[in-house]
Amino acid sequence: MKVNFYATLRAIVGQKTVEIDPLPGMTAQQIVEKVITVYPALCPELLDENNHFQDHMKFFINGREAIYMEDKMNTVIHLDDKVDIFPPVGGG
Helix, strand or coil, X not given: CEEEECHHHHHHHCCCEEECCCCCCCEHHHHHHHHHHHCHHHHHHHECCCCCECCCCXXXXXXXXXXXXXXXXXXXXXXXXXXXXXXXXXXX
16 A cells, blocks of 8 residues: 655655555554554654644545544545545645
């Protein structure tokens, strides 16, 4: 499965896209945790002190933000889903 990173997160992983090997039935939260095992520098960026996905970060599944999905970060990710993770974007 490909996971895409943007902005400051891309600099941490050193590339736009990383490949992970998810287990069947993994949730969005578990995908984040799996990515962190490979890129531990992402931990303070993506997880809060309770190991939950940071409220201000963005996790999209097939172009839809996980927080607006019924199961939020407990949404099951399928191998053909498009996953994008990025920090909040500001500008003017």
